[in-house]
Amino acid sequence: MKPLKVALLGCGVVGSEVARRITGHGDDLAARIGAPLELSAVVVRDTAKDRPGVPTDVLTTDHEAAIAGADIVVELMGGMEPARSSILAALGQGASVVTANKALLAAHYGELMHAADAAGVRLEHEAAVAGAIPIIRPLGDSLAGDRITRVMGIVNGTTNYILDQMDREGWDFDRSLRTAQELGYAEADPTADVGGHDAAAKAAILSSLAFHTPVTIDDVHVEGITAVTSDMIATARAQGFTIKLLAICEKLEDSPEGAGVSARVYPALIPRDHVLAGVGGAFNAVFVEAEAAGELMFYGQGAGGAPTASAVLGDIVSVARRRVLGGRGQYERNVASALPVLPVSAITTRYQITLDVFDRPGVLSKVTEVFTEEGISIELVQQTVIPAEAPATESSPEPRAKLVVATHSGTDAALRRTADRLAELDVVGALVSVLRIEGH
Amino acid sequence: MKPLKVALLGCGVVGSEVARRITGHGDDLAARIGAPLELSAVVVRDTAKDRPGVPTDVLTTDHEAAIAGADIVVELMGGMEPARSSILAALGQGASVVTANKALLAAHYGELMHAADAAGVRLEHEAAVAGAIPIIRPLGDSLAGDRITRVMGIVNGTTNYILDQMDREGWDFDRSLRTAQELGYAEADPTADVGGHDAAAKAAILSSLAFHTPVTIDDVHVEGITAVTSDMIATARAQGFTIKLLAICEKLEDSPEGAGVSARVYPALIPRDHVLAGVGGAFNAVFVEAEAAGELMFYGQGAGGAPTASAVLGDIVSVARRRVLGGRGQYERNVASALPVLPVSAITTRYQITLDVFDRPGVLSKVTEVFTEEGISIELVQQTVIPAEAPATESSPEPRAKLVVATHSGTDAALRRTADRLAELDVVGALVSVLRIEGH
Numbered sequence: 013m014k015p016l017k018v019a020l021l022g023c024g025v026v027g028s029e030v031a032r033r034i035t036g037h038g039d040d041l042a043a044r045i046g047a048p049l050e051l052s053a054v055v056v057r058d059t060a061k062d063r064p065g066v067p068t069d070v071l072t073t074d075h076e077a078a079i080a081g082a083d084i085v086v087e088l089m090g091g092m093e094p095a096r097s098s099i100l101a102a103l104g105q106g107a108s109v110v111t112a113n114k115a116l117l118a119a120h121y122g123e124l125m126h127a128a129d130a131a132g133v134r135l136e137h138e139a140a141v142a143g144a145i146p147i148i149r150p151l152g153d154s155l156a157g158d159r160i161t162r163v164m165g166i167v168n169g170t171t172n173y174i175l176d177q178m179d180r181e182g183w184d185f186d187r188s189l190r191t192a193q194e195l196g197y198a199e200a201d202p203t204a205d206v207g208g209h210d211a212a213a214k215a216a217i218l219s220s221l222a223f224h225t226p227v228t229i230d231d232v233h234v235e236g237i238t239a240v241t242s243d244m245i246a247t248a249r250a251q252g253f254t255i256k257l258l259a260i261c262e263k264l265e266d267s268p269e270g271a272g273v274s275a276r277v278y279p280a281l282i283p284r285d286h287v288l289a290g291v292g293g294a295f296n297a298v299f300v301e302a303e304a305a306g307e308l309m310f311y312g313q314g315a316g317g318a319p320t321a322s323a324v325l326g327d328i329v330s331v332a333r334r335r336v337l338g339g340r341g342q343y344e345r346n347v348a349s350a351l352p353v354l355p356v357s358a359i360t361t362r363y364q365i366t367l368d369v370f371d372r373p374g375v376l377s378k379v380t381e382v383f384t385e386e387g388i389s390i391e392l393v394q395q396t397v398i399p400a401e402a403p404a405t406e407s408s409p410e411p412r413a414k415l416v417v418a419t420h421s422g423t424d425a426a427l428r429r430t431a432d433r434l435a436e437l438d439v440v441g442a443l444v445s446v447l448r449i450e451g452h
Numbered sequence: 453m454k455p456l457k458v459a460l461l462g463c464g465v466v467g468s469e470v471a472r473r474i475t476g477h478g479d480d481l482a483a484r485i486g487a488p489l490e491l492s493a494v495v496v497r498d499t500a501k502d503r504p505g506v507p508t509d510v511l512t513t514d515h516e517a518a519i520a521g522a523d524i525v526v527e528l529m530g531g532m533e534p535a536r537s538s539i540l541a542a543l544g545q546g547a548s549v550v551t552a553n554k555a556l557l558a559a560h561y562g563e564l565m566h567a568a569d570a571a572g573v574r575l576e577h578e579a580a581v582a583g584a585i586p587i588i589r590p591l592g593d594s595l596a597g598d599r600i601t602r603v604m605g606i607v608n609g610t611t612n613y614i615l616d617q618m619d620r621e622g623w624d625f626d627r628s629l630r631t632a633q634e635l636g637y638a639e640a641d642p643t644a645d646v647g648g649h650d651a652a653a654k655a656a657i658l659s660s661l662a663f664h665t666p667v668t669i670d671d672v673h674v675e676g677i678t679a680v681t682s683d684m685i686a687t688a689r690a691q692g693f694t695i696k697l698l699a700i701c702e703k704l705e706d707s708p709e710g711a712g713v714s715a716r717v718y719p720a721l722i723p724r725d726h727v728l729a730g731v732g733g734a735f736n737a738v739f740v741e742a743e744a745a746g747e748l749m750f751y752g753q754g755a756g757g758a759p760t761a762s763a764v765l766g767d768i769v770s771v772a773r774r775r776v777l778g779g780r781g782q783y784e785r786n787v788a789s790a791l792p793v794l795p796v797s798a799i800t801t802r803y804q805i806t807l808d809v810f811d812r813p814g815v816l817s818k819v820t821e822v823f824t825e826e827g828i829s830i831e832l833v834q835q836t837v838i839p840a841e842a843p844a845t846e847s848s849p850e851p852r853a854k855l856v857v858a859t860h861s862g863t864d865a866a867l868r869r870t871a872d873r874l875a876e877l878d879v880v881g882a883l884v885s886v887l888r889i890e891g892h
Contacts, residue, residue, distance in 0.1 A: 033597065033744070044596050044664075138594060144745035146586075146594030154578060154586030156484050156773075157473065157765020224484075287751060290730040304473070304762035305584035308752035311727060312745065322744035325597020333596075338778075 013047035016332050019078040019107075020054045021098055022088035023063060023071075026112060026139070027054070029321035030086065030328075032065040044329055046336040053078035079105065084331055086324060087111040096120060103131045108331035112139035112324055115229075118213035122226035134334065136327035141214045142167050142296040144319030145312035146326070151221050151300070159303040160222040163261040164450060167214040169294035169314045170198045170205035171237050171257040175245075175279070176292050179254055184242045197294050207236035208257065208277040215259035218298070219275040222261055225351040227275050233356035235278035244445045247366060247416055251394070253281040254289045258450055263351070267358035268423055273351045274359050281364055282451035289451075299451075357425035362391070362449035364418045365431055368442040371397060371411040375439045379415065382437070386430045388422040412441055418449065453487035456772050459522035459547075460494045461515065461538055462529035463503055466552060466579070467494070469761035470526065470768075472505040484769055486776040493518035519545065524771055526764060527551040536560060543571045548771035552579035552764055555669075558653035562666035574774065576767035581654045582607050582736040584759030585752035586766070591661050591740070599743040600662040603701040604890060607654040609734035609754045610638045610645035611677050611697040615685075615719070616732045619694055624682045637734050648676035648697065648717040655699035658738070659715040662701055665791040667715050673796035675718035684885045687806060687856055691834070693721040694729045698890055703791070707798035708863055713791045714799050721804055722891035729891075739891075797865035802831070802889035804858045805871055808882040811837060811851040815879045819855060822877070826870040828862040852881055858889065 018034060020027050034041065034051050042048040051070055055078045056063075059071040072078055075098055079085055085102035087109060089095045095116050102109050109128070111117070117124065117140050128135035138148045142165065151160065166172050170192055177188040189206065192198035204210045212232040219227035237257050248255050262274045282289050287309050291297040296314030301307055313319040369375050376393065383390050394416045419427065435443040458474060460467050474481065474491050482488040491510055495518045496503075499511040512518055515538055519525055525542035527549060529535050535556050542549050549568070551557070557564065557580050568575035578588045582605065591600065606612050610632055617628040629646065632638035644650045652672040659667035677697050688695050702714045722729050727749050731737040736754025741747055753759040809815050816833065823830050834856045859867065875883040 029744070037599075040599070041597065144742075145748060146590035149589055149594050150586035153770055154589050154766040155762065156769035157481065157767075158762040159477075159480070287730060290727060292725075302584075302762060304469070304758040304765070306753045306756075306759050306762075308585060308750075310748075310750055312748035316746075318744040319746050322595065322598040322742060322746075325744070326594040327597075329596035330593055 013336065015048040015050035016045070016083040016335060017050050017052035017081055018084045018086060018328065019052055019082035020086045020088060021075065021078065022090070023054050023056045023066060024088065025317035026320045026324065027088040028063050028066050029317045030088070030324050031067070033321060033325055035067060036065070041329060045332040047332065049328070049332060052081055076101070079107065082107050083335055084108050084110065084328060086328065087113055088324070089113070090115065092116055092119065099124060099135070100127055103127045103133060103135065106131055106133060108133045108335060109135045110324055110327040110331060111135070111137050112320055114140040114213045114217060118216040118229040121217060121220045121228070134331050136331055137217070138327050139320045139323035141217050142298055142310070143312070143314040143316065144322045145296055145298065145310050145314065146323070147298050147310050148221060150310065151218070155300070155302055155305060158305050160300060161263050161303060162301040163218050163222050163298060164288065165214065165218065165259045165296070165298040166256055166288060166291050167259045167296055167298065167314060168205055168211045168257060169296055170202065171211070172291065172296070173197045173294045174206070175237060175240065175255055175257065178240070178242060178245045179249065182242065185238065185240060206238050208234040211257060211259045211277045215261055215275045215277055218259065219261040219273055223263055223273045223351060225273050225353070227273060227353055231275055231353040233276035233278070237279045240279050241445070244366070244447065248281050251416070251418070252284050253449070254284050255279050255447065256282055256288060260450065262359065264354060264358060267354055267360070268425065269354045269358040271351065272354040272358070274354045274356065276356050276359070278448060280448045280450040282449070286451040357423065357428070359424045360421050361424060361427070362419050362421050363427045363431070364416065364447045364449055365434065366444040367415040367417070367434060367440050368444050369413050369415050370439050370441060371413040372439060375413070375415070378437055378439050379417070379434065382430055382433045383417070383419065386426050386433070388426055388430055389420045390417055391420050392418040414444070453776065455488045455490035456485070456523040456775060457490050457492035457521055458524045458526060458768065459492055459518040461518065461525065461527045463494050463496045463506060464528065465757035466760045466764065467528040468503050468506050469757045470528070470764050471507070473761060473765055475507060476505070481769060485772040487772065489768070489772060492521055516541070519547065522547050523775060524548050524550065524768060526768065527553055528764070529553070530555065532556055532559065539564060539575070540567055543567045543573060543575065546571055546573060548573045548775065549575045550764055550767040550771060551575070551577050552760055554580040554653045554657060558656040558669040561657060561660045561668070574771050576771055577657070578767050579760045579763035581657050582738055582750070583752065583754040583756065584762045585736055585738065585750050585754065586763070587738050587750050588661060590750065591658070595740070595742055595745060598745050600740060601703050601743060602741040603658050603662050603738060604728065605654065605658065605699045605736070605738040606696055606728060606731050607699045607736055607738065607754060608645055608651040608697060609736055610642065611651070612731065612736070613637045613734045614646070615677060615680065615695055615697065618680070618682060618685045619689065622682065625678065625680060646676050646678050648674040651697060651699045651717045655701055655715045655717055658699065659701040659713055663703055663713045663791060665713050665793070667713060667793055671715055671793040673716040673718070677719045680719050681885070684806070684887065688721050691856070691858070692724050693889070694724050695719050695887070696722055696728060700890065702799065704794060704798060707794055707800070708865065709794050709798035711791065712794040712798070714794045714796065716796050716799070718888060720888045720890040722889070726891040797863065797868070799864045800861050801864055801867070802859050802861055803867045803871070804856065804887045804889055805874065806884040807855040807857070807874060807880050808884050809853050809855050810879050810881060811853040812879060815853070815855070818877055818879050819857070819874065822870055822873045823857070823859065826862070826866045826873070828866055828870055829860045830857055831860050832858040854884070
């Protein structure tokens with residue numbers, strides 16, 4: 013068989029691992045595909061840089077020439093441009109495309125998929141969500157005959173490592189972040205991770221795929237983990253919960269805002285016996301609920317050169333096989349449903365609200381009255397007198413207590429209003445934390 | 453588009469769920485496939501039986517006629533014949549086939565796949581292993597560019613429920629089995645489950661797929677869970693382990709018997725912090741280790757009408773899309789590697805051996821000497837004097853002790869020999885249990 017030409021755009025940690033495997037495992041790959049792969053071009057900024065194991069004769073800085081001759085274009089540059097233009101050019105020339113670019117897909121999923129469909133070729137992107145974990149293909153193919161109702165993922169390893177350390181070791185946020193940085197799990201500027209933005213990009217892609225509706229990162233409600241304190245973790249633990257940063261994609265049939273899709277990222281309480289609670293360290297996991305299949309979970313390494321390269325290679329083999337076997341290459345129309353994307357106020361969830369209150373008679377009734385008025389029923393109230401050694405503020409030296417209220421389900425809007433009203437009560441010293449409870 | 457004709461062979465719990473979803477979710481499925489599905493025939497033994505939601509006008513007892521007109525044949529009869537002949541006939545006529553028949557695949561995987569390849573159509577079987585969990589497609593497609601080194605699965609819900617109850621509730625085997633039967637998790641005759649045979653069929657399919665080598669159920673080393681006692685579970689727990697029935701498929705590069713594939717099923721100790729340890733109740737999970745991807749796990753419901761139907765429908769949508777889009781339909785050649793299948797003596801593992809010994813001086817040195825002579829190093833020895841209320845046997849009223857020995861890695865053959873020799877020692881009253889340790 014004639015070799016299939018593969019052009020790599022970008023040759024960082026993932027790209028060089030992909031290049032090494034294409035050249036080093038050629039026989040294996042050829043047997044699985046039915047034709048050999050030929051690494052025809054590797055586009056880099058600096059051809060002189062040392063890249064162990066990557067053949068130097070195919071290094072080039074010329075995007076256009078690299079794409080022009082290729083059967084399969086693998087985009088590993090990241091960012092918006094020139095990644096987007098290069099992918100569109102490759103698709104336009106009838107090349108199949110594999111990308112790991114979550115930021116680009118989270119912004120332009122619909123456009124790119126339409127371009128692939130129009131060209132009759134495939135655009136694969138398994139590595140863009142949860143690294144090595146096969147999640148795109150299970151969602152798009154294996155569950156194609158089912159109806160997915162909810163996807164809940166731990167899709168950012170950095171924040172999972174930080175929260176896991178806070179939970180296991182009792183460290184505070186800063187120490188956990190510093191350790192993550194020392195171990196290479198967190199960037200020097202950790203904003204994209206701890207702010208939830210990386211998870212939001214993945215939530216957009218997962219929603220698009222699960223609900224056949226184009227969702228962009230701008231549609232995703234995002235809260236990061238910077239406000240999570242050791243106290244919140246300890247309270248969660250005492251009540252049988254752990255805190256995880258979740259990317260949640262949900263299909264709502266009858267929300268206050270009508271039917272549609274919700275995509276959101278926030279730190280949430282989940283029961284310690286939920287399978288997601290056991291996902292430790294920098295691992296990722298995606299929990300899926302479908303009408304017929306019930307509960308599924310996919311677990312693995314969410315980042316790193318070799319795991320991401322594994323996902324990229326799986327996609328390369330898949331598109332290569334398809335080229336060998338012939339036939340048109342489209343997916344189902346990924347954006348066929350086009351459901352409205354709903355604001356976070358439309359979701360229904362449970363809350364745990366922690367209040368610092370004055371230890372006076374009647375506090376509890378004032379607090380519970382607010383819940384009643386907002387139509388939110390309370391599942392559990394736990395009051396702890398704050399020990400004397402806790403500093404009483406100048407303005408209010410009277411004894412304080414900590415009140416933890418867990419609610420039954422209510423709309424996010426009603427629960428938000430409840431929290432706002434509680435903060436205004438004269439018996440409440442401070443609204444310590446407001447956390448949603450998921451996985452119940 | 454012209455409708456695609458689907459013939460169902462068999463209409464039990466799974467079949468009727470599939471029939472209901474094809475007729476009830478027609479629009480959804482048509483949108484995903486690009487053509488409507490038409491349920492053209494449902495082959496049953498008794499057309500008069502009431503099957504709620506299944507259209508009666510397509511019920512028939514005629515296999516041949518049902519297959520003759522179909523684009524897609526869905527085999528849900530189970531067993532060897534007429535399932536095998538029907539599938540071969542359907543493939544021979546160019547129909548795509550979907551099956552959930554693990555027993556048949558475990559016996560005839562190579563033959564059936566070759567027949568599909570020869571006919572240029574696909575034979576899909578996601579539902580045959582671990583019910584709703586997408587595992588076949590991830591192993592065959594997503595990891596196609598990687599090298600799988602090990603697959604370790606909890607693939608039988610009945611035994612997992614029983615072991616989980618023994619571990620959580622402290623029940624003995626009989627009580628756990630009875631409860632499983634009452635809840636419908638176990639058959640009246642539980643032999644296929646508790647004897648490990650059902651898991652062995654799945655191990656054969658997983659091995660064939662993961663290692664591109666035909667493995668049949670006869671190649672699989674099988675030990676069931678009937679010998680697992682409450683004491684073994686309690687000892688495991690005390691040492692930080694839990695006992696799970698594992699189906700293990702492993703690629704061995706340099707075993708005493710050379711390179712090859714090992715497929716085996718046995719109850720094994722796994723550390724309580726291993727992700728597989730958290731798989732409770734009747735759930736299934738498959739843990740995969742690959743060269744580049746690292747550790748992955750797939751979790752979900754392993755049985756039941758709706759979950760299994762979800763997997764079958766995913767396969768139906770997949771083969772239907774392929775028919776709409778055109779092109780030849782083969783997989784990679786699944787049996788391309790044809791590695792030798794090795795006996796269990798070739799594997800390397802750790803053991804936990806529990807002995808009932810006489811509480812005499814010199815016992816420990818006699819016991820450890822056997823390990824030394826067999827070249828097996830000991831990781832941990834724990835000796836517990838058996839309390840006086842334990843009945844001393846007539847023949848040996850002297851005090852006894854329980855000795856738990858955990859070993860470092862050794863070949864299964866050497867560890868077996870060690871266990872046999874220990875049982876013969878005069879200081880050993882009884883060899884209480886021999887368990888392998890996995891997931892370390």
